[in-house]
Amino acid sequence: MSNFLALLLREMRIAWTGGGLWLPIIFYLAVATLFPFVTGPDKVLLAQTGGGILWIAALLASLLPIERLIQPDRDAGILDQLALRGWSDEWVAAAKMAGHLLAFGLPLLLASFVASALIGLPEEKLATLIIGLALAMPALAGLGVTISALTSGLQGASALGGLLLIPLAIPVLIFGAGTLADNPGNAMQLLIAISLAFTALSPFAAGAALKAGRE
């Protein structure tokens, strides 16, 4: 377990020092800043649409770090060295998911307080947005690591990653944005279910992709 922690901390350090954290957060806040300029200062409109826009911004922000999750470690031989030490590919993928969740998901949740203020989200919707994003982040982290593992080594991996992630994340986006409705109960339950499914399956899918890439 201490080795798992060491790998997780390494993921967080690389995200913090390599731009994997700040660029997505700046992108997320930039969308929240720019959106009112497009719609105008219509508080009713912003209250109705702002939450959905933040969900889309969060999804698109989660695309940005994908390229650096697997490829640099594969190129540097880090993944081979972990395999040599008996790490299963699934366990490596799980550590990377946890690291991505903490390095990207947690700061994005904190940035959501600022983003919701910038976009004029009503206070009563803020808690729902934060809870919904918190539930969705493990799924987005799992999808991110899986797609990164699938596309690493391919030409145009970044664009391909986006093309793969967006359709796969549609259920998360639909149920997540649905939680902002007046009665969010059903959407919240479905969001939990889809997030649990993605979180549970992703280490195996990503692990299979890591193994295939090594051979």
Add this chain to the structure above:
Amino acid sequence: MADRQATPASITLENIAVVRGGRLVLQKFSLQVRAGDIIWLRGANGTGKSTLLRLIAGLLPAAAGDRQIDGKIALVDDRLALDSALSVEKALGYWARMDGSSAQAQQDALAAFDLANLADIPVGYLSSGQRKRAALARVLASNADVWLLDEPYNGLDSANAARLDGQLLKHAQSAGIAIVAAHQPASINVAATISLDEQRVNQTG
């Protein structure tokens, strides 16, 4: 340094075949390596030296044959496997912790490859020869039984090549196994030289 495992290190390959990218790289390849052996692998580019090392490391599957390895494995290939943003000491320390090696083993490894004065320098600033030495220090600090070294002399000057020779002999004397893939002939006494050009084994030791 942590104690090696009680069972002597050994490598047994029987009738191994490896296919990569649809091409048969190795076929009916057999090899028996005992504790204390240094094996020198030679062959032209593309004859399967790196493939054989990766197969022994368990990083590639065999299409046919049996593979039996006893002992902890360490591998150096053309990839450094050290974080370029970290200092040499911290980058090595990451793997030393993973390997359960002591701080003393890490310091000894740095000293063995004349890296002690570079310990605080970020890995990204090292020259290619210094990077190779750092990768070799990673292997030495791991206290592995089986060293798989792919072109370890590339980028090393004569003094550091001699240091590597000395460490290989020391490793063999302490019942370790080393398999060295290199273009140049062996500069030390080895148990066998294997030419993969014709998959021929010459017992020389």
